[in-house]
Amino acid sequence: TNDSVVFSGIQPTGVPHIGNYFGALRQWKRMQDAAPAGAKLFFCIVDWHAITMPQDAHILRQKKAEMFAALMAIGLDPKRSTIFYQSEVRAHTELMWILSCTASMGYLNRMTQWKSKMHLDDDAKGLDHDVAQRLKLGLFSYPVLQAADILVHRATHVPVGEDQKQHLEFSRECVSNFNHTYNTKCLVFPQTITTSSPRIMSLRHPNRKMSKSSPVESSRIDITNRHREIQSRIMGAATDSMNRVTWDPENRPGVANLLSILAQCGYSGSAAGGGGASEAEIAAGFGPNDTLKDLKMMTADALRLELEGVPDRYHEVLTSKGGKYIQELQDHGADRAHASAKETMRMVRDAVGL
Numbered sequence: 001t002n003d004s005v006v007f008s009g010i011q012p013t014g015v016p017h018i019g020n021y022f023g024a025l026r027q028w029k030r031m032q033d034a035a036p037a038g039a040k041l042f043f044c045i046v047d048w049h050a051i052t053m054p055q056d057a058h059i060l061r062q063k064k065a066e067m068f069a070a071l072m073a074i075g076l077d078p079k080r081s082t083i084f085y086q087s088e089v090r091a092h093t094e095l096m097w098i099l100s101c102t103a104s105m106g107y108l109n110r111m112t113q114w115k116s117k118m119h120l121d122d123d124a125k126g127l128d129h130d131v132a133q134r135l136k137l138g139l140f141s142y143p144v145l146q147a148a149d150i151l152v153h154r155a156t157h158v159p160v161g162e163d164q165k166q167h168l169e170f171s172r173e174c175v176s177n178f179n180h181t182y183n184t185k186c187l188v189f190p191q192t193i194t195t196s197s198p199r200i201m202s203l204r205h206p207n208r209k210m211s212k213s214s215p216v217e218s219s220r221i222d223i224t225n226r227h228r229e230i231q232s233r234i235m236g237a238a239t240d241s242m243n244r245v246t247w248d249p250e251n252r253p254g255v256a257n258l259l260s261i262l263a264q265c266g267y268s269g270s271a272a273g274g275g276g277a278s279e280a281e282i283a284a285g286f287g288p289n290d291t292l293k294d295l296k297m298m299t300a301d302a303l304r305l306e307l308e309g310v311p312d313r314y315h316e317v318l319t320s321k322g323g324k325y326i327q328e329l330q331d332h333g334a335d336r337a338h339a340s341a342k343e344t345m346r347m348v349r350d351a352v353g354l
């Protein structure tokens, strides 16, 4: 609606792959394009979250710029959306501190993300002495910063993947704790928007998700890959020895992954109506003489169309005006985000007595 505020964040992991794109970023672009005049959208590159794990300074700086340029390249528009680095807007950490004074340790202790980074089971009871010694405070309190990110912009709608639902629930908990403690209504309850998009799997090991953390570059498609690169990676994708196209995700994960990518690209095959066909419908459109090579060629073509113009725009953003252009965009985003956060912080300080 007119006064809705959308907030979403992504880690500065460098150039996004098509899993990031279909799973998150394309949704941002669609929300932006569908937003009515007056709606506000904030897309934040969360570099403070990134440093909960060790980073190399030089590489982090580079990955931040790559992510920023990628968001521009997929069509986020700095006139309509506020795109910014978290660490440029100090109010995020200021609110984090204030929220952490009313947030419960017990609740954080039950959250699963820090446990998975510590290689504990999700249902591990939590902080015994040994775990507490190894656990960094920032990783433990990460959800409080995430809550501050959202609440400082008074976000009403937060698109998240399944894995982040728990954190959104914690943000809502932070709102009730704060508003109750200070007898105010100044923080706004955010609403979750969950989007169901399939996991895109590794092109090499279709039982694992496509991920930046794999050292094998050809296991993924980056959104800045050009057609020849896309083609060679798709042609090299691991499939199986049955040279026909069927939809059988259980037994044929490699083939299913290609069909998923085709479906995400809006490929409709021979189905009438165009666009939006399911994987099964797409598979059914292939005849008994069509081979996996045909499927791969179609997948590479569909990706080329989906990502048309992205590599060029990406390089243009990074190199325009000798690097000054991206700097201007970053400053512009930071200014807008700062103005938005400032309003909330005035109300928060007023409520607390600061």
Ligand code: ADP
Pocket (backbone or CB within 6 Å): 010, 011, 013, 018, 019, 020, 021, 022, 023, 024, 161, 197, 198, 199, 200, 201, 209, 210, 211, 212, 213
């Ligand atoms: P990575 O595993 O490459 O480091 P992240 O964990 O940083 O990716 O995820 C960033 C966003 O992209 C999240 O919203 C996540 O759900 C989405 N995402 C990441 N990998 C995939 C994938 N293989 N398929 C679908 N969505 C994905």
Ligand code: NA
Pocket (backbone or CB within 6 Å): 211
């Ligand atoms: Na990850």
